[in-house]
Amino acid sequence: MRIIVIGAGKVGYALAEHLTSEEHDVTVIDKSSEVIDRCSGALDVICLKGNGANAKTLLEAGVDKANIVIASTESDESNMLACLIAKRLGAQYTIARIRDPEFNESQTLLQNELGIDVAINPERATALEISRLLRYPFAGSIESFAKGQVEMVEFRALESDPFVGIAMKDLAASVPSLPRILYAMVDRNGTVLIPGGDFTILPGDRVFVSGDMMSITEYFRYLGRNKQKIRSVMLLGGGRISYYLSRLIVPMGIHVTLFEINEQKARSLSEQLPKVDVILGDGTDQDLLEEQGISQMDAFVTLSNRDEENLMTAMYAARRGVPKIIAKNSRTTYMEILNDLGLDSVISPQFITSSTILRYARARENSNGTRIERLYRLVDGKAEAIEFIARKGDAYIGIPLKDLHMRKGSLVSVIVHQGKIIVPFGKDHIEEGDHVVIISRDSGVSDLNEVLYK
Numbered sequence: 282m283r284i285i286v287i288g289a290g291k292v293g294y295a296l297a298e299h300l301t302s303e304e305h306d307v308t309v310i311d312k313s314s315e316v317i318d319r320c321s322g323a324l325d326v327i328c329l330k331g332n333g334a335n336a337k338t339l340l341e342a343g344v345d346k347a348n349i350v351i352a353s354t355e356s357d358e359s360n361m362l363a364c365l366i367a368k369r370l371g372a373q374y375t376i377a378r379i380r381d382p383e384f385n386e387s388q389t390l391l392q393n394e395l396g397i398d399v400a401i402n403p404e405r406a407t408a409l410e411i412s413r414l415l416r417y418p419f420a421g422s423i424e425s426f427a428k429g430q431v432e433m434v435e436f437r438a439l440e441s442d443p444f445v446g447i448a449m450k451d452l453a454a455s456v457p458s459l460p461r462i463l464y465a466m467v468d469r470n471g472t473v474l475i476p477g478g479d480f481t482i483l484p485g486d487r488v489f490v491s492g493d494m495m496s497i498t499e500y501f502r503y504l505g506r507n508k509q510k511i512r513s514v515m516l517l518g519g520g521r522i523s524y525y526l527s528r529l530i531v532p533m534g535i536h537v538t539l540f541e542i543n544e545q546k547a548r549s550l551s552e553q554l555p556k557v558d559v560i561l562g563d564g565t566d567q568d569l570l571e572e573q574g575i576s577q578m579d580a581f582v583t584l585s586n587r588d589e590e591n592l593m594t595a596m597y598a599a600r601r602g603v604p605k606i607i608a609k610n611s612r613t614t615y616m617e618i619l620n621d622l623g624l625d626s627v628i629s630p631q632f633i634t635s636s637t638i639l640r641y642a643r644a645r646e647n648s649n650g651t652r653i654e655r656l657y658r659l660v661d662g663k664a665e666a667i668e669f670i671a672r673k674g675d676a677y678i679g680i681p682l683k684d685l686h687m688r689k690g691s692l693v694s695v696i697v698h699q700g701k702i703i704v705p706f707g708k709d710h711i712e713e714g715d716h717v718v719i720i721s722r723d724s725g726v727s728d729l730n731e732v733l734y735k
Contacts, residue, residue, distance in 0.1 A: 282306070283347050284642065285372070286326075287333030287363050288354030289316045291611055292378065292403070294324075295635045296351060299662075300642065301325050303725045308342045334363040336370060345371035349642055353378045353634075361395050368396035374645055376638055380404055380521060399641050403634040408525035410633060411607055414626050415514065415530060415580055418605040419506035421487060421626050424657045426668045427697040427716040433465060433491040433666055434501070435659075440484040442504060450478035460499040462492035463704045465694045465720045466664060473664045473722050475692050489659065491694045491718065493702035509604055511535055511579045517564040517594055518585035519543070519550045522609070522630070526582070527554050538573055540564025565594050570601075580605040588612050632658065643727045653727065654716065664722050666694070669729040673713040677733040683707030688732045690722035 282305050286297045289311040300307050301324055308327040309320050321328045331338035333352060344350060350367040352360035357379045364375035376399045384391060392400050413423045421435040438445055443456045449464060467474045468487035474480065482488060490500065501507045512535060516523045519541030527537050537557045541547040544561055551559040562569050564585070575581065581598035583591035588610050595608040607626040640656035655668035671678065677685055682693060682705055696703040697716035703709055711717055711733075719732050726732060 282349060282642070282645065283343065284308070285310065285333075285339070285342050285344060285347050285350045285367070287311075287350065287352045287360070288378075289313075289320050290353065290355065291631045292634050293351075293353040294320065295631055296353065296638055297324055297326050299635060299639060299724075303643075305642070308347075310338060310342055332359075334359045334366060336366050339363070339367055339370055347372045349374045349376065349645060351376045351638060353638075357381050357384060361391065361397065364397045365395040374398050374641075376401065376641060378403065378634065382521065382524060399638075401634055401637055403630040404521035405525045406633050406637065407522050407609070407628055407630045408529055410628060411522075411526055411582060412529040412533075414607055415511045415535065415605070416533070417501075417507070418509050418511055418580065419501060422659075424655075424659075424666060426655055426666075426695065426718050427702075430493060430697060430700070431491060431695045431702060431716075431718060432494055432497050433489055433657075433694070433718075434497055435487055435489050436501075436506065438482050438484055438486045438488050442482075442484075445482055445484055447481060448478065449476050449480050458503070460496050460503055461704060462490045462496050462500050463694055465489045465491045465666075465692060466659070468660045468663075471660075471663075473660050475690060475720065475722065487660075489720075492704055496702075496704075509579070511605060513578050514538070514580040514582060515564075515570075515573070515575060515578050515598075515603075516540065517581070517583040517591070519546050519559070520584060520586065522584050524550065524553065526584075527557050531556050538578075540569070540573075565590050567597060570594075570597070575603065576601045578603050580607070582607045582609075584609050632662070643725075655718075658724075659720075662724070664720065665724060665726065667719045667721065667726055669717045669719065671711050671713055671715045671717055671729060675730055676735050677711055677729065678713060679710055680735065681708050681710050682733075685733045685735060688721070688723070688726075691726075691732045692720045693733070694718040694720050 284300055284305050285308045286293050287310045289309050297307050297309050310329045310333040311317050317328045317330045329342050344367050350372045352363040354360055360377040364377045368375050375397050377397045379400045424433045447455050464476045466489040514535055514537055516539045539557050540560050542563050547559050547561040581603045583595045585591055591608045595606050598606050610627050610629055636658045644653040652670045657666045693705050695718040696705050
């Protein structure tokens with residue numbers, strides 16, 4: 282497909298890089314000569330210096346032949362205007378990054394009036410992700426499929442867990458009381474593994490399990506993981522993510538203490554969030570953290586604009602015994618360091634945004650094939666979880682899974698048939714309209730027929 286990316290900041294650059302790896306024809310537009318030089322030297326894309334909201338620049342980029350235009354500059358207004366002009370000039374599909382809370386309530390109206398097909402709010406999406414992790418503090422990450430009926434939960438295996446050291450094929454007989462879920466994937470020291478019958482989980486593995494909400498809840502209750510409840514949380518930084526997150530978790534009965542060093546911003550947040558304790562001060566100051574009772578907190582979330590501050594403050598909170606720590610990180614180079622330090626819940630707004638946009642791009646690419654409902658990039662982009670809706674007439678329909686060939690490095694994680702959750706085995710089959718969740722170590726899967734075939 283022909284895709285134009287307007288704005289090559291962290292999100293735009295990551296998108297251009299990934300879309301190019303999937304062999305799309307990508308054109309990048311940015312006002313900065315320095316940014317254009319960086320993209321030109323590092324990516325196999327066409328680079329164009331200019332204003333992406335300018336009709337002349339868009340026409341020069343070939344907007345009239347573009348399948349998708351993605352506006353991801355720092356300015357919401359520029360992104361909306363760029364999408365409006367791109368659509369008028371012939372672009373088939375437009376995606377805009379819109380971040381300001383003021384636009385949130387009127388987002389549907391803006392999309393309809395400006396011809397924006399998809400509007401993405403990275404900060405709100407990140408806040409939603411964090412709120413899920415605060416509801417399930419034992420989890421490293423949580424993804425949902427089939428309109429919330431199916432969940433995939435990541436957690437770290439402990440030596441005391443009853444499944445450790447037992448081959449998957451022997452698990453039901455060895456631990457018959459263990460609730461039945463699917464062990465979808467394991468991250469072992471940065472290597473993604475799809476468990477087979479002879480596979481055994483080791484202590485320290487990051488394990489991804491999937492199933493319906495009731496089974497997942499029973500499973501973690503059996504393991505004793507869900508005893509911890511989050512009732513108090515500290516937030517470092519008073520940006521948009523903190524604002525959205527506070528609005529989400531205060532109604533859940535969670536007490537929030539928020540640190541903001543900028544006086545004007547702190548005052549504004551105090552007015553907008555009357556039930557939140559907004560503290561004017563440096564949230565990285567250890568004396569201030571102690572004064573506000575960090576060691577009594579159930580959770581600490583670092584959301585400043587500096588990754589280094591987030592990392593160091595998260596480490597201090599861990600040392601002070603805070604049970605649940607979530608760190609925001611924008612740099613992929615830090616991910617392995619954070620995991621090595623035991624910080625399992627690491628959030629990247631750029632990663633969430635690019636994953637969301639890639640899902641739409643993948644769906645547009647395969648508009649005549651199996652429909653993609655959800656796409657999540659897992660383990661720092663080394664694997665993907667994709668939800669498809671099975672299509673009438675496809676070759677895999679009605680055939681037992683054991684009689685089908687499966688793409689290497691892939692696994693059918695869950696089938697949802699008429700609202701019933703099926704953890705699939707060899708005798709199970711897929712029917713028209715079923716929701717099917719696939720785990721794949723390969724990037725770029727856009728059709729269920731690429732994974733299952735006769």
